[in-house]
Amino acid sequence: MELTQRDFQRLSLFIYQKLGIKISDSKRTMLQGRLGKRLRALKLSCVEDYCEYLFSPQGEQMEHVHLFDVVTTNKTDFFRESGHFDYLTSQVLSSWQAGHRHGRRFRIWSAGCSTGEEPYTMAMVLNDYAQQHPGFDFEIIATDISTRVLDHARTAVYHKERIAPVAEQLRKRYLLKHKDSGNELVRISPDLRKKVRFGRLNFMDSTFQLPDKVDVIFCRNVIIYFDKTTQEKLVGKFCHHLKDDGFLFLGHSESLHGFSVPLHQVAPTVYRLI
Known part of the structure; x- marks a missing residue:
């Protein structure tokens, strides 16, 4: 060939x-x-x-x-770039709750979710936060262009090696072991699975729509595969889908330097809508 x-x-x-x-x-x-x-x-x-x-x-x-x-390349891990999840809980959620005490649901988008490790990490982190803050509710939208990885993500089944970054207390709460002790597969718990909505989405569609605007977008280690012109156009689309004062998280090798977009940097690779 x-x-x-x-x-x-x-x-x-x-x-x-x-x-x-x-x-x-x-x-x-x-x-x-x-x-x-x-x-x-x-x-x-x-x-x-x-x-x-x-x-x-x-x-x-x-x-x-x-x-x-x-x-398409689909490299991901549970708790990849874990500092982002610390920032999400310590900064973003505390600020969000201070301004939204009327029962509005917190919405977060995993844009380029691959085989599901990122949105299920979000679900663990947000569910723990909800248990500590009564009345907090959340929803996760997870999209990818690859039907193959989305099928994997929906099954929510992972080999034991894949869950190594997940803390032991989180494993006990959110991961189900196989009844056969020799089987090294685990599955995300039903309570977490129902918090994530998966769907296919192509960033290059002239227009793409989400059911609602979101408070936070994670699009990490995705735009590095695009040229600068395409990156800027895509980030502009993301801004359209963010609620006022929403946040965009990028991968640690990505930057918006020189882009004409209504975002300002608040932490390394974390941006807030102006």
């Missing part, structure tokens, strides 16, 4: 237009390897045949979502 320059250019342009992800020549081998999965699944012998199918009316209906699944 050889990825010719012509096919690489067609595919990389298509991926950029649809996903906002720019695939440079240095990542050509990576793209070729990932496409191999789809060629085998479709029993196609070359990338040229795959492109013909991808850009056909049938491919538009059936294959685009599978290509997006293999192209």
Whole structure:
């Protein structure tokens, strides 16, 4: 299976237009390897045949979502960049509760949720906070473009190795062990699962809508895959979906330096809507 320059250019342009992800020549081998999965699944012998199918009316209906699944990177962990969750409880929630004592539900969006570790971490943290602050209620929206990772997230089942960052007291409260002691899978408790709503969303859609505006957006280690122009447009969309004085959390390698957006930095990689 050889990825010719012509096919690489067609595919990389298509991926950029649809996903906002720019695939440079240095990542050509990576793209070729990932496409191999789809060629085998479709029993196609070359990338040229795959492109013909991808850009056909049938491919538009059936294959685009599978290509997006293999192209996107899905690296995540429970309590990844844990300082963000400390800031959420110590700063954001205390400020939010001071201004919202009329029973309004706190809404948070995990934008680029991958296999679910981030939104379920949110659920653990927010549920602990709710137990200490009677009357506090919350809802988590979790989205990703990949149907594959969303299917995994909805099952809420993880191998024991994946939960290593979760504190022991949280494991006891929120993780269910298998009845078979030899089975190393655990599942998120039903009470937490019902707090998270998963859905597919493509950031590159000209308009995307959430049911309601949110108080906080976590979009961490996602915009690094976009060029600066696309990053700024996306952050502008995020601002539209934030409530007044809402917060945006980015990954520690990401920055809004030079962006014309109504946000000001309040902590490392934490921004507040002006």
